[in-house]
Amino acid sequence: MPFKIKDVEGGNKMKIKIYSTPACPYCKMVKKYLKEKELEFDDIDISKNQEAAHEMVEKSGQMSVPVIDIDGKIIIGFDREKLEKLIKK
């Protein structure tokens, strides 16, 4: 693990949402990654929350999970490099 979020300036003030479905493996990988970084996040299960599903499609232009919203910036899928970049900023 190259870094922990508490070592990144302002790191723990980020607002992170993850739109996921229960059986989606890539969603789990994202959540595991964020937990490893000791980041707090809202996990939104769009299979149970129809409104959130709409919100996600609107916001991201995607019909695929996971979608990660970090302070309004959107990442599609489990993209470790992009996640790392946004988190470190």
Next chain:
Amino acid sequence: MKEKKQKIQCEKIFDSIIIGAGPAGITAGIYLARRNLCVLIIYETLGGQTALTADIENYMGFRFISGEDFTKKLDDHLEEYDVTLAEEKVENLKKNKKLFTIETSKNIYKGKTVIIASGARHKKLGVPGEEKFLTKGVAYCATCDAPLFRNKEVAIIGGGNSALESAIQLESYAKKIFILTINKDLEGEDILIEKVRSFKNIEIIPNAITKEIKGEKFVTGIVYEKNKKINEIPLQGVFIEIGYEPNSGIFDVKKNNQKEIVIDNKNQTSEKGIFAAGDVTEVPVKQIIVAAGEGAKAAISAADYLSRFH
């Protein structure tokens, strides 16, 4: 960290480097660790395709288990042994005298043997619109994305087990499901076919060749040819389930015309010291139980090779 069954002293050179952590790779890892050999598993997705499978009902000992729970069990089992794990992408495999060098996105590893268990990935349809609308209505993982198609009309392209499993995933969400298969009927396990046929919101279209996926911002329809006539169905989702292609591209060993790695009955590839197991090989049946068995065979063959290695 749990107590390991044994502690293996590893030098800088691994006895065996396994590429892939699906059922084949993990089985091979455990078999080799049980022989006190020094093993590294390099992988991208723990569980491989199993992690993407919804329900497993044909692995002996489990009447029913989800892909997720099965992957967890594989992981727990592997955790018992002193196997080094690296979540990295393999970029290249070279042989230098008797040793193999593997370069990943982050590291360089050396090993005396290699077991390729890199599995397979979804085959692309190769029609206009497929790439353009990927994640905008075109999907390859019904397990993941089915809930996004609530009350929508979707097509599944393909007529085998994967297509049938996708239909089962989508049934409770989608308003209507079209299954388009190029064959004259569904193929796959009878138990799955019966289940899918029993759904009220299913329409099976045999002898259908998909020509194009249409859309604007998102998918809006599909064009197919049947009996030399072009048809179009307006819909919002297309799930492509036409089988798999092996993740064999970077390996310089003999392959068949489907790019599957050619192995002998001991899982030896055309290159001495490189073994292969599971869906990346030409083994005719792509099933979890077969991949696990092949992983065991490859590990035992690699161990035999190592016993003569000097």
